[in-house]
Amino acid sequence: MKPLQNICTPSSSNRAGRKILILGLTAGALLILAVLSFCLGSSGLSPEQLWRALIQGDAGDKAYQILMYVRLPRTLGAALAGGALAVSGALLQAVLGNPLASPNVIGVNSGAGLFTMAAAAFFPGAIALGPVFAFIGALVAALAVYAIATRTGASRRTIVLAGMAVSSFLGAFTDIILTLFPETQMNRIAFMIGGFSGLNMSSLSLVGILIPIGIALAIALGYELNVLSLGEEVAGSLGLRAGIYRTVYLALAALLAGCAVSFAGLLGFVGLIVPHAARFLIGTDQRYLIPMCALAGGGFTLACDIVARTAFAPFELPVGIIMSILGGPFFVYLLFRRKGGMRI
Known part of the structure; x- marks a missing residue:
């Protein structure tokens, strides 16, 4: 591939330095949110208790058990899912040239959800391969939307309508599986809304490798x-x-969205909100936008999860509800925004 001409000027160097600074600040914010996620919950832990639990490593200590078996997998899962969905949304928006494209809007999440449910129904012994099935489903949905949009004219409205059609079609098959195999409905509500309650480190073993590789x-x-x-x-x-x-x-x-759906359920709007916010902060250069989405997506999801588990304590809301409250109005705002294409 022929390289683009790249002329280094003081102003471009300053812009690059500013973007690196923003990335560093975002990484710091993500770290702070991770510490808050470790501390906050139905059983509050102080930073001192967490530090003592890490240093001592006493498996019989209550703080250590809460940290290692509850808070750590939940925090890690939220950061991984948020980063994966945000980067997935940024890629879809760039490839499809549409600001409304995101994993949940164009049916990618629905494809991942269908294949995840199908795997649970037909291959219950292969539960560890859930991310693989979810990736296949997400890829099928993404390619279907792209094929429809290409055939009919890839306008903003066409892509959204194609995504809605594909999502509805795949959702019907998901309902068929749930009807014929009732045992797969055990965690249906939690899966359809999306959340991180009950996560453990074993469920993150494969996605913990695939998501960083994909990003x-x-x-x-x-x-x-x-x-x-x-x-x-x-x-x-x-x-x-x-x-x-x-x-x-x-x-x-598809890989990133599928991995996230496989353990977090059908989380919505992360891949829509975060890329737009990241572009506002750091610009449209994908070399900086993609890592910004990974960091900001993880932070946004962690923040929503902290609110979900503390706002109505001792009751806990699924984090997908918080995201829908924020994402619904944002989606409407984008619909009524200026007409025409999006600068990527």
Whole structure:
């Protein structure tokens, strides 16, 4: 691929420094939210208790048990799911050229959910491979939406309507599975809303590897995504094989969304809200936007989870409810925003 001309100026260096500073501050905020997530809950723990539990490592200590078996998997799961869904949304918005594209809006989450339910019904012994089934379902949904939008004209309205159609179609098959295999309905409500209650480290063993790999690949391909965003003709003139890269980005978006859905359920709006907020803070350069989405997505999800478990204590809300309260109005705002395309 032909490289774009890159001229280093003091102003560009200053902009890069500012973006790196924003990334550092976001990483710091994520760390603070992680500490709060460790401390807050039905059984409050002070930072001193947490530190003592980590240093002593006493398996019989109550604080150690709460930290290692409840708070750590929940905090890690929220950060992984949020980062994965946010990066997935950023990739989908860039590839499809649509500001409304996100895993839940265009049916990617529904595809992952269908295949996750199908795996639980037909292959209950392969529960550890849930992320693999979820990835396949998410990829099928993403490719279906892209194919429909390409055939009918990839306008903003077309992609959203295609996503709604695919989501409804896949949702019908999910309901069929739940009707024919009632045993898969045990955690249906929690799965459909999305949440992190009851997570354990074993359920994060595979996704804890796949999600960081997927995000790292997305960051590594940030330059090519910038070129692809210039349009297929320009990208082709620069030597970029647009079709191949578009498929790769859709696969990465499906992998990240599928992994998140496999253990967190059908969380909504993370992949819609966070990329827009990240662009406002750090700009549209995908080399900085993708890591920003990973950090901000994890922080946003952790913040929502903290609110969900503390706002009505001792009762706990599924975190998906909090996200829907925030995401619904934001989606309507985007619908009524200026007409035309989106600058990626």
